[in-house]
Amino acid sequence: MASEPDHRTRPNQRLPGRRTGPAPRSLPVSYGATGPPRTAPDPATAGTSLETLRHLGTGPRGLHEAEAEGRLAHWGENALPDRGTPSWPRRLLLALRDPFAAVLLTLAVVSAAVASWGTACTISLLVLVGSGLRAAGEHRADRSTSRLRELLAATATVQRRAAEGAPSAVRELPVDELVPGDVVRLAPGDAVPADLRLLRASGLTVRQSALTGESAPVPKYPVEEPDRDLGPFEGPHLCFQGSSVAAGTGRAVVVATGARTRFASAYRRQRRRGGGAFDRAVSQVAWMLMRFMLLLPPAALLVDALLRGRGLATLPFAVAVAVALTPEMLPVVVSTALSRGAARLAGDGEVLVKRLPALHDLGAAEVLCTDKTGTLTQGRPVLDCSVDGTGTAEPLVAHWAAVNSLWTLQLADAPHPDALDEALLEAAEETVADPASPWAYEGVDALPLDPAHRSACAVVRTPQRAGFHTLVSKGAPEQILERCTGLRLPDGTERPLDEQERSRLLRRAADFGDDGLRVLAVAAAERPARTTRYTRADESGLTLLGYVGLRDAPDPSAAEALAELASLGVSVKLLTGDHPGTAARAARDLGLAAHGPAHPATQEFGPPGVRTPVLTGDATDRLDDAQLADAAERTDVFARCTPEQKARVVTALRARGRTTAYLGDGVNDLPALQSADVGLAPRDAAPVAREAADIVVAVGAAKDLTAVTGAVTVGRRCGANLGAYLRAVLSSNLGNVLAMLVAGLLLPFLPMFPAQVLVQNLCFDAAQLAFAFDRPAPVSLRRPTALRPRELLGFVAGFGLLNAVADLATFAVLALAVHGALGPGGQDEFHAGWFTENLLTQALVILLLRTGRAPYAPGCGAVPRPVLAAVAGLACVGVVLPLSPLAPPLGMTGLPPLYYALLVPVLGLYAAALVVARRRYERRRELAAYSEGFGHPAHGDVAERDAARVAGRAVPSRFAAGEEGTRTGRDVA
Numbered sequence: 001m002a003s004e005p006d007h008r009t010r011p012n013q014r015l016p017g018r019r020t021g022p023a024p025r026s027l028p029v030s031y032g033a034t035g036p037p038r039t040a041p042d043p044a045t046a047g048t049s050l051e052t053l054r055h056l057g058t059g060p061r062g063l064h065e066a067e068a069e070g071r072l073a074h075w076g077e078n079a080l081p082d083r084g085t086p087s088w089p090r091r092l093l094l095a096l097r098d099p100f101a102a103v104l105l106t107l108a109v110v111s112a113a114v115a116s117w118g119t120a121c122t123i124s125l126l127v128l129v130g131s132g133l134r135a136a137g138e139h140r141a142d143r144s145t146s147r148l149r150e151l152l153a154a155t156a157t158v159q160r161r162a163a164e165g166a167p168s169a170v171r172e173l174p175v176d177e178l179v180p181g182d183v184v185r186l187a188p189g190d191a192v193p194a195d196l197r198l199l200r201a202s203g204l205t206v207r208q209s210a211l212t213g214e215s216a217p218v219p220k221y222p223v224e225e226p227d228r229d230l231g232p233f234e235g236p237h238l239c240f241q242g243s244s245v246a247a248g249t250g251r252a253v254v255v256a257t258g259a260r261t262r263f264a265s266a267y268r269r270q271r272r273r274g275g276g277a278f279d280r281a282v283s284q285v286a287w288m289l290m291r292f293m294l295l296l297p298p299a300a301l302l303v304d305a306l307l308r309g310r311g312l313a314t315l316p317f318a319v320a321v322a323v324a325l326t327p328e329m330l331p332v333v334v335s336t337a338l339s340r341g342a343a344r345l346a347g348d349g350e351v352l353v354k355r356l357p358a359l360h361d362l363g364a365a366e367v368l369c370t371d372k373t374g375t376l377t378q379g380r381p382v383l384d385c386s387v388d389g390t391g392t393a394e395p396l397v398a399h400w401a402a403v404n405s406l407w408t409l410q411l412a413d414a415p416h417p418d419a420l421d422e423a424l425l426e427a428a429e430e431t432v433a434d435p436a437s438p439w440a441y442e443g444v445d446a447l448p449l450d451p452a453h454r455s456a457c458a459v460v461r462t463p464q465r466a467g468f469h470t471l472v473s474k475g476a477p478e479q480i481l482e483r484c485t486g487l488r489l490p491d492g493t494e495r496p497l498d499e500q501e502r503s504r505l506l507r508r509a510a511d512f513g514d515d516g517l518r519v520l521a522v523a524a525a526e527r528p529a530r531t532t533r534y535t536r537a538d539e540s541g542l543t544l545l546g547y548v549g550l551r552d553a554p555d556p557s558a559a560e561a562l563a564e565l566a567s568l569g570v571s572v573k574l575l576t577g578d579h580p581g582t583a584a585r586a587a588r589d590l591g592l593a594a595h596g597p598a599h600p601a602t603q604e605f606g607p608p609g610v611r612t613p614v615l616t617g618d619a620t621d622r623l624d625d626a627q628l629a630d631a632a633e634r635t636d637v638f639a640r641c642t643p644e645q646k647a648r649v650v651t652a653l654r655a656r657g658r659t660t661a662y663l664g665d666g667v668n669d670l671p672a673l674q675s676a677d678v679g680l681a682p683r684d685a686a687p688v689a690r691e692a693a694d695i696v697v698a699v700g701a702a703k704d705l706t707a708v709t710g711a712v713t714v715g716r717r718c719g720a721n722l723g724a725y726l727r728a729v730l731s732s733n734l735g736n737v738l739a740m741l742v743a744g745l746l747l748p749f750l751p752m753f754p755a756q757v758l759v760q761n762l763c764f765d766a767a768q769l770a771f772a773f774d775r776p777a778p779v780s781l782r783r784p785t786a787l788r789p790r791e792l793l794g795f796v797a798g799f800g801l802l803n804a805v806a807d808l809a810t811f812a813v814l815a816l817a818v819h820g821a822l823g824p825g826g827q828d829e830f831h832a833g834w835f836t837e838n839l840l841t842q843a844l845v846i847l848l849l850r851t852g853r854a855p856y857a858p859g860c861g862a863v864p865r866p867v868l869a870a871v872a873g874l875a876c877v878g879v880v881l882p883l884s885p886l887a888p889p890l891g892m893t894g895l896p897p898l899y900y901a902l903l904v905p906v907l908g909l910y911a912a913a914l915v916v917a918r919r920r921y922e923r924r925r926e927l928a929a930y931s932e933g934f935g936h937p938a939h940g941d942v943a944e945r946d947a948a949r950v951a952g953r954a955v956p957s958r959f960a961a962g963e964e965g966t967r968t969g970r971d972v973a
Contacts, residue, residue, distance in 0.1 A: 048224045052197050053253060058181035060199060060251075061168035062159035071179035078178040078194055078257035080264055080687060101127050101331055103286050107293075111319050122762065123323070129332050156193040157185040159251075178254055186239070186250040195261045196239040196252035198222045203248035203448060205418050206239055209379065211263070211667050212577055217246035217419055233262070242667060242686055247418035263667060263688070276677040276694070277364050277659045277786060278357040282334075284789040285726065292734075293322045324757055325737045327729040329768045334722060336772035341718040350707040351697055358694030360722065361678040362661055363715025364786035365570055367653050368708070369646075369672065370663040372576040372586050375682065375705060376558045380419050381550035383427035384517055388546035389487045389505055397546035401522045402428035403441055404472040407458040412448035420520065423550050444469055445534045454479045457539050461529070472524045473539055477509035477547065480521035486543040494543055509547060516585020517549035552586055559590045561705035568712060569783040573636050573653075575646045577668060580614045580639035587637045613637065617645040628652040647671035659786055663697065663708065665689055680708065719785030720776035726787070728849040729768055730796040732842050735803020742808065743834075749827040753891050756831055763877050764842050770870035774850055795921065799849070802917060803841060806910040810837040813906055817899035832882035832892035833899055839878025840907055843871045848914045 053059055104127050112120040155172045175193045198220060205217035212233050223237040233240060239252060242263040258264060338360065342353035353359050386398035405421035441460040449456040455475025462470055473480060481502050486494045512519045523542035562572055572592055576583050614637045620628055629652040638649055650672050653660045662676035665685035673679035673692045681693035690696055697707045743751035810833060818829045850867060882892045
């Protein structure tokens with residue numbers, strides 16, 4: 001019988017740390033007589049353990065140092081292939097491939113061709129500055145991500161021999177020195193350092209959610225005749241790199257290292273990410289501007305040739321028109337805004353942005369898909385219920401389950417508790433001082449859990465029952481019920497257990513499983529005390545006490561983070577490899593429930609009235625792409641999903657026009673990470689997942705989803721600033737270009753000289769940088785800030801025409817204030833007047849069309865200083881430059897005071913028109929968002945509330961409770 005510890009002392013449940021110490025090295029020598037194995041064996045099809053050892057040329061005592069050194073030289077280090085980080089110059093070249101940078105560089109080449117060297121140099125400089133900022137930020141992020149490799153396990157416990165025939169010794173070696181044929185030891189908390197085949201195991205369970213997506217630890221044990229039909233990660237005798245030991249101990253032989261592991265095979269399949277939503281939108285905007293540039297400059301040339309006879313003499317002016325239409329500062333503003341946002345997140349120690357446009361995509365995300373384990377849940381079980389055979393709550397069942405866990409750990413060859421034992425003992429901790437607590441019994445003997453019997457048995461001596469031993473068994477319901485002959489009733493009596501009753505009890509256990517619980521049956525029996533060992537034969541004639549149900553512990557911050565994401569208009573969808581009932585239960589516990597009617601292929605899980613639609617991976621395979629897109633809109637929980645099925649769901653959502661983010665941490669999440677607009681990975685994710693992700697979450701924080709919520713807010717702030725920049729700049733530029741073309745029809749001279757266009761653009765470009773430092777109004781952060789080219793085109797067309805009307809009104813002012821300003825001799829006065837009016841109207845555009853609502857709107861706060869400085873500087877240059885000594889070289893002259901007096905009402909009317917037009921635009925936009933509902937009822941609620949505010953209606957009553965608190969929290973963020 002095993003020695004009995006002090007029954008008053010609870011066993012230590014803290015997982016031990018790894019031993020550390022210097023790793024011995026030996027000089028390279030030649031192979032021994034056996035030589036290296038010619039080919040790495042396939043562990044999934046290998047025969048017996050002995051055949052595997054022979055194939056590897058090793059034995060249970062491990063390799064000797066000379067053999068190991070030779071194999072290391074032959075096979076290489078046990079490390080993932082280094083994909084390499086692009087150098088800074090290469091990053092710069094990749095940034096220059098941006099479609100908008102290509103448009104600007106084309107304009108620079110054309111400007112140089114017509115001898116507009118100032119324009120060509122200015123555009124080229126702006127492109128290089130913007131691309132340089134983007135390349136520098138992404139290069140810093142790449143270097144920081146490379147340093148995250150240090151989070152991997154550094155050492156492994158290996159059996160090595162100093163020489164042939166020497167005794168085996170256990171030592172710690174760096175993981176990268178492992179070779180096929182090494183014999184390693186596994187203990188709780190260890191990371192599996194390579195692909196292994198088990199030789200021995202005791203209560204060994206392994207977490208391989210990073211590979212398969214299942215949250216429950218998987219039991220592992222040696223198998224002499226493996227089943228060749230098992231899936232790639234289903235062999236109980238195999239442990240794979242990328243997993244970790246949850247409980248138990250084991251001894252295994254290394255069968256694959258480095259690039260030959262299954263973990264590395266997924267790493268090799270990783271493909272470079274394409275562009276996200278922002279890159280697609282910028283590309284569409286660039287093509288839209290190219291169409292305008294291909295149309296308007298030739299139109300200017302044709303008009304001048306037909307009406308004025310100037311022909312090719314106006315080619316520099318036509319190029320200037322194209323330049324005036326283009327937002328040259330876009331690369332600089334984009335890079336500055338996104339770099340500031342990324343630096344803010346990195347400075348808070350929460351988020352590392354690897355690809356700058358991904359920050360905009362995160363702010364534009366309408367859907368966040370995520371795995372469950374480690375993100376929404378803690379990856380460990382907690383006690384949910386303790387019921388007797390009739391379904392009535394009975395704490396006594398959990399009490400005896402904890403007695404079984406405690407003394408099985410104390411007396412059996414299982415020194416470390418598994419996750420279920422941990423949960424049961426934690427639930428019983430509060431009763432430690434109780435005389436009837438699990439720690440009040442005296443352990444006698446134990447039979448540990450084994451794969452064949454799927455149950456564990458503990459024998460204890462009860463203080464009040466001298467001369468008797470109590471035998472307590474817990475395990476799989478079907479195994480325990482086979483050994484039961486009676487059922488304990490709520491009143492403490494017992495009745496016989498017949499086949500009909502046994503079937504009913506099995507169905508009840510299955511119902512608990514469908515509700516997302518992991519169920520253990522608990523049974524007990526009294527036996528006369530004896531001194532001989534107990535065996536499995538004694539585990540019969542038991543009385544069923546009931547069931548204990550355990551569920552995945554939700555992350556304490558996850559529910560709050562999900563509610564915050566919902567308030568921001570982001571719907572969260574759960575994609576997991578877990579059982580549908582487990583996934584549905586986690587969703588309900590976190591308040592994540594599907595909205596709207598379920599798709600016909602959707603299954604329902606959960607008790608009546610609390611049903612959560614769940615779509616399984618097999619069901620998605622039966623749907624075509626259109627049907628899956630419809631189902632993905634209606635369903636929030638996807639279970640039993642393979643990596644490819646996860647990616648297909650993400651692709652279906654994107655096909656419906658939803659900007660989609662994916663948060664995943666394992667190899668099984670890799671296809672979905674690459675299919676999403678923006679991929680996110682937590683700090684402790686598998687290396688391949690971190691490298692595939694655009695954003696690494698929780699670099700220094702503990703809560704992934706909370707960090708995601710903060711990153712969404714920062715991304716929306718950047719997106720709102722960029723959207724405001726494009727709306728303001730493109731509408732102002734289009735208005736100026738249209739006015740130039742009209743002026744070309746009316747005037748006997750060029751409306752503006754190329755040099756004047758260049759100076760005006762330089763002034764406006766410098767002021768535009770203020771958009772990167774703007775603070776959006778809270779209302780602009782309440783929904784995704786996607787950049788939609790079609791919507792942008794409508795805004796630019798409407799407000800551009802308004803700007804052109806203001807320019808044409810200036811013609812009338814010049815005609816009234818300056819005699820002959822529109823005649824052949826008045827071009828200097830005309831150029832000066834239009835230059836002043838253009839810069840003043842552009843200053844109004846920056847002030848009134850910035851993010852959120854106009855400065856007068858309640859709750860918008862003060863205008864940031866950079867914006868005020870830009871507006872004031874632009875206005876000063878517009879007024880002072882035509883009066884300064886620099887005016888004559890630029891072809892301008894001073895204007896009479898009457899012009900400025902008449903210009904004031906024109907600017908006032910223009911500002912009032914901007915305010916009215918903006919109000920109408922915002923109202924139409926909010927009502928359109930409400931009618932669309934973002935394709936999701938949760939988004940529709942947000943849109944309905946905001947639309948009611950915009951339209952001046954009463955906010956619906958269901959938003960009354962707690963709504964102000966939620967809004968205030970978002971505004972503070």
